[in-house]
Amino acid sequence: MRRFLIIFSTLFLGMTALSCSKNIQKNGGEYAHLDRIPLQSEIKNVQPMTGIVLWSTNGRSTTAKDKLQLEFAYLLYSDICKEKDVYDWSSMDALLEKVASRGHQLVMRYRYTYVGQQCAVPDYIKSWPGYEETVGKSEGRDTYFPDWRCEELQRFHLDFYRRFAERYDNDPRLAFVQVGFGLWAEYHIYDGPRIIGQTFPSHEFQEVFFKEMDKYFKNTTWSISKDAAPELYSPFEAKPELLDIRFGLFDDSFMHETHHKYNRDCLLFFNYDERYKIAPMGGEFSYYTTYDQQHTLDKEGMYGRLFEDEVAKYHMTYINGNDQPKYQTMDRIKEASMSMGYKFEIKDFRVKGNEAAVLITNIGVAPIYRDAYVAVGGVRGEYSLKNLMPGDEVWIHIKGDGVSAQAVPAIECDHLVPGQKIEYKADVNDKV
Structure with a gap:
């Protein structure tokens, strides 16, 4: 029974992420009222813990x-x-x-x-x-x-x-x-x-x-x-x-x-x-x-x-x-x-006032095994990326002081040593 529960809970998390993204069309779905912000980023290094x-x-x-x-x-x-x-x-x-x-x-x-x-x-x-x-x-x-x-x-x-x-x-x-x-x-x-x-x-x-x-x-x-x-x-x-x-x-x-x-x-x-x-x-x-x-x-x-x-x-x-x-x-x-482990891509980034939404996917072959969070202006979203399985994507909503159109998204993790940084890929333009 416990094995079933473990597998079910894991699948539920994946299905939740998938259902979130399916409901979000190119116009941003429930986040369409936010302005799309251009974002460019590359993964240039081996990622921490991989x-x-x-x-x-x-x-x-x-x-x-x-x-x-x-x-x-x-x-x-x-x-x-x-x-x-x-x-x-x-x-x-x-x-x-x-x-x-x-x-x-x-x-x-x-x-x-x-x-x-x-x-x-x-x-x-x-x-x-x-x-x-x-x-x-x-x-x-x-x-x-x-x-x-x-x-x-x-x-x-x-x-x-x-x-x-x-x-x-x-x-x-x-x-x-x-x-x-x-x-x-x-x-x-x-x-x-x-x-x-x-x-x-x-x-x-x-x-x-x-x-x-x-x-x-x-x-x-x-x-x-x-x-x-x-x-x-x-x-x-x-x-x-x-x-x-x-x-x-x-x-x-x-x-x-x-x-x-x-x-x-x-x-x-x-x-x-x-x-x-x-x-x-x-x-x-x-x-x-x-x-x-x-x-x-x-x-x-x-x-x-x-x-x-x-x-x-x-x-x-x-x-x-x-x-x-x-x-x-x-x-x-x-x-x-760089072919191993997790790898994140931000597919959409939207901001208005102190509210932001980030569409992120795992393009790697495994999840990250520690809690990691998308943050904008130092404000973290609540969703832990360790739940994001390969091929899945999820919208992460972030709201709070520090969020602005000038703030660049970051992936924050408390389980890193000085000098380590989780990178992400992004090619987002301001066209809907």
Whole structure:
């Protein structure tokens, strides 16, 4: 029932926007008494919270910062907590500040397990009575896996994200959060000791985790890997009601040769073509082969598919592409980034006295996932653009001191860092 309500409410918002625009003919409909004001504007940059993502350690995040909006970082639980209930967020704060200083926002993922490395479980848990890590070969290297039988690890994991959300849920330096278990927190142990309930958390604990995450995060959208679809790893098959939770997806092998098979099946399992309306679709370019990395952004495409077409098909908002500067120019990376996420166009702008009306449409492939508002003369309309789906348009009425024919419309969002600006396209003349 809840899934129906979510989908219905989303569709209702879209239908409301469409019905509004259908009632407005070229003469402005109910706003015909307002004077049309010429307006010209272009989208010249990648839009905030969208595009190709480089790691925060990639030098191009600094030297080509005007071509990007997002940076990515893997982070360790053990860097934040070493003693029970003692959390030191200074490393997280420093990272966010560094990213924001470049006019960017962060996409981040905490992890326990990385091929060839020690487990990033807090030190105190490693000394907990009965806790026993598993050491196994993954990609030929000794890799350490956490012991999910340990109740203290389970408690810590929930407490960590509760505290994280309390601290960062409204932080404009943070764009998106990715969560998961297994290798790289990508929801699999494709090579190594895969024991559900031990080296990978039980379905029962995952169910608790998802429900708690839904409570913790009120504004920031969190995502899991599309590899959570198989019933081996997750409880979604047995507990389909969990699919009603508002979470996004990340596809960490985007554009590989057989993406249309397993990857697409996983995305369809999560009903991605409806889910994108409430949470972002993200991912990473495929590392299956060197060829994939070399050619994924080729203008002529790869494996018979064009990147921009796949972005539109899967409503992608962002994608990790840390190695792309090795193979593509930053101008091409910027161009590809501008095909992702939301994109707004103002189709009509009318003003009379202190009253204005703006007809705006989303010409992108996804919505914006934070509240954003059309403003004239510093006066915001009430309609949040996060409800404006691709292809939909809506009239926004604005009235108040500051509104005038000389005031240029702006799109305002409180979830931006200094230097960021949401642009829009406009080609409005004064002829009706």
